[in-house]
Amino acid sequence: MTSAAARILVVDDDRDACENLRDILTEFDHEVDVCHDGQSALCRAGSRPFDIALIDLLMPGMDGLTFWRLLKQDHRSTVALLLTAHASDKTRTEARRVGIDRVVLKPIRSSALVQLLEEVLDRPLVLVVDDDEDTCESLWDVLADQGYRACWACDAQRAIEMVQSHPFRVILIDYKLGQEDNGRVVRSFRQDRPEARTILISSDPMTRDCLPEEAQKVGVDVIHPKPLDMEQLLDTVRAFSRSERNGMPFPECSP
Amino acid sequence: MTVSREWLRYDELRRYVGWTDEDAERVHSLKPLLRARLPELIDDFYATIEREPKVASVIVGGQEQIQRLRVSLLGWLEQLLSGDYGEDYVRRRRRVGARHVEIGLDQVYTNVALSRLRAGLMRMLEQEWAGDLEAKRQAIRSLNMLIDLDVTIIEDAYQDAFVARLQEQERMATIGQVAGGVAHELRNPLNVVGTSAYYLLNAKSVTPEKYVEHLLRIERQVRTADRVITALADFARTPMPTKVPFCLRACIDEILAQESLPPTIDVRVDCADALPRAIGDKAQIGIAIANIIRNAGESMESGGLLHLEARAEPNAIRLSVSDTGTGVEPVDLERITEPLYSTKARGIGLGLALTKLLLNRNEGSLSVESTPGKGTTMTIRVPRVPKGDES
Structure with a gap:
């Protein structure tokens, strides 16, 4: 672990997926906050910014890209990674347009994700x-x-x-x-x-x-x-x- | 020798236009007259093609290909005058149509090209003919009939090949659609299984509680993945319904007991008194109704009213299921019963497609009305026991 511990937000309606990310990222000393829908995640984000947001694309109510557009207004330093089981060209284009840093495909390779997070946290x-x-x-x-x-x-x-x-x-x-x-x-x-x-x-x-x-x-x-x-x-x-x-x-x- | 379907079709068409062996003889008798002049027709044919960019564009093999095509066109013209119009004749004609689909040449060009060849043949016949006028008239009539039959079977073969190609494309599109839907629904559980495995393998110290928690999670997600595959398999082979009279009211009550809707949803069931029994496969119609009730429940996340109303109609029992949920956008409404179409964050998009399929199998029907923001009413009709047959 080279980079400092970070504050990471996980938004996914799949509770098991969230808990697994929490367990894995906590192993790397990160502080992990989990929300199961966009609305409650926006409330949770409050004034203290997250370093990284791991956002599921398809969620009931508010989808991941809409959530990020809203979060970005107040949390511009947060780096957003979009997690999805299927990314169409349209999704990728839209993700790029709203400033998603990377689209990560599920099933995620945990070691690659951990590495990606380190790389993101090393960015000035x-x-x-x-x-x-x-x-x-x-x-x-x-x-x-x-x-x-x-x-x-x-x-x-x-x-x-x-x-x-x-x-x-x-x-x-x-x-x-x-x-x-x-x-x-x-x-x-x-x-x-x-x-x-x-x-x-x-x-x-x-x-x-x-x-x-x-x-x-x-x-x-x-x-x-x-x-x-x-x-x-x-x-x-x-x-x-x-x-x-x-x-x-x-x-x-x-x- | 087995007779091909194609040959039988040709024979049927010949009977239709009144083709006889005499016609075959007459066309054959033109062979010595026209044979030497056939190369002229071929020259004209390829000169015309060069002036037509759309036709020329499908000939990608250059002069070498044109040389081959000239040889096969000569063979085609010679066969036309051969007097032998058997299976081989039909096979070679049909091959032209099929080949044109392969190379992407529109059938209209075959029609106009044959028209041009026909005009050329007629012109030569006029020039070369030395016999009496009545015999010429008859020869022309027979040659025209043969060329018309040629155009017809080439076009027929073109249609067959075209439809086959279209079906193949549709099959591939469906496979792609299924793969996309299944991929999404399977990758989510696989994601959890994979991350749990990573945690168990790599965490510095795993407490017994954590260990069990992750194993339970893996087990749960494997079940989810299995459900996806089962749903797909069930959809692909729905058994033939066993149709017997049954009580719809009892069926609804069983479903409502099983579905356990959240207490925030107020359920009202309004069945007409002395509702006649429905006829159909109770299990299949039950799955259809359960799917509709589940959808209605899912559209009312923060509660609402679920209203079921069953009424007897002259030939059916009508059951309408109304909710006060999110409703369906008009753009989705037309498509929600298509397989693999889903408006939900999770779901493979088979629920309503299966509902519709099961109802159709049981001679029932499904119709949907919806107002976004207000709610949805799904109405099903299933056959009923005829009046007077209630016992």
Whole structure:
């Protein structure tokens, strides 16, 4: 067992299948919560996020994909795996569209599932903070596709709460310099997650060429100007997600 | 020598158009006249094909294939004038139709191609004929009759091959459908069996309680898997019904006692006084009614009203089973009695199909009315003991 214990949600109307997953995953020190239908799982999820959700596709009432669409609204860092005995092309396409990480076919191979969970938990957590929801969703899609556990927040309060509850490695924040509130947010990140690296996304032309003193002071590591060059941004995220804060010098400003 | 079905059919068609041995003689007598000019017809035939993209597209073997086809067309024309219209003649004609289904050439092209060959033969006959006009008229009539018969048997063979191919495709589609449905219903229990085995083999320390718990789980899921296979096997071979008069009311009471619906469902049974006895296989009709009641119960997860009403009709007993459950969407309504069609998260989709099958076997019927969100009424009719025969 290399990765840390995780919080895992199992939603399946087959009680025996749920109990077996509970037994197996508990062996690997994970904390497992079991629900037999989507509605009660949504209630159970509450405010404390799950790292991984194992979701059965066909359940009476709410099916697995509908459940995930609803859960995702509040639990964006959760990685969803869809468990099903039969996945048509239509199901696979729909699963991809709503951001299911992987479709796992039943009967599951337990050792392969355990390995997959380890691999998922090893993925770095990345947070996107932007008041524009479309920007957040686009970045989420790109980051999830690149193998990150991505998460987003559209306001300062939610961002601070998320940083407190998740061990983020990288935080991307849309930051308007001079706005006192944003400075407070980044300072708060620094305090709660000193190991996280912060990428400032800015549309302010003054900040294009180097990192202003003001931003450095609150703890921003690098600036990426808007419109974003995705290749460059992903390079930075990759470098930051691999490095320890103290072990690596601040990268140069983007050219 | 055994006579083939195909030959008998040809012979029947010949009688129908009034074909005689004299006709055969007349066509045969054209052979010396037309034989030398048959290659012209073949040239025209393939020149026409090259201008028709849809026909040309099915000839995928290039010049080599066309050369082979020219030889077989010449054989076909020579046989037409041979005077010998026996079994071999029929077999070769039918082979043309069957082959066209194989290569995907529409029958219409055979019809127009033969029309073109016919026109060519007639043109040559006009040019080569030296005898008297009445004899020519008769020869033309006989040749036309033979070509019409050719078109008919080629088309007949085409139809046979086409239907066979369609049935094969349907069979494959059904196998695929069954495999999909069965796969789903079997993989779920297999999943539990597999994960229990993994746990028992790999857990660091298994308490005796856990050990028993997992074994019981395996046993339970094996039973589930077995039920799926039994349902499928039962559906595939439903025994012939043993039809005897029986009391429907008693049958309903037995089913309700067995089904043990949850207490949240209010059950009301309204049977007409002195309801005549039904006629049929009590066990089979019982399975049909039990399936309907079970479906109704499952559609009322949070409770509701199940209302059974039995009435005598002149030739049948009508039993309607109404629930106040989720109802069925109109799009599903047409299909819910199809085998392997299921709207449930779990289920192979055989319940209502079996119900319908059993009722049909017992000369009964099933009809369904439903309003989504309001409920469903399933009405069955089974034969009754005739008036005055009640004893």
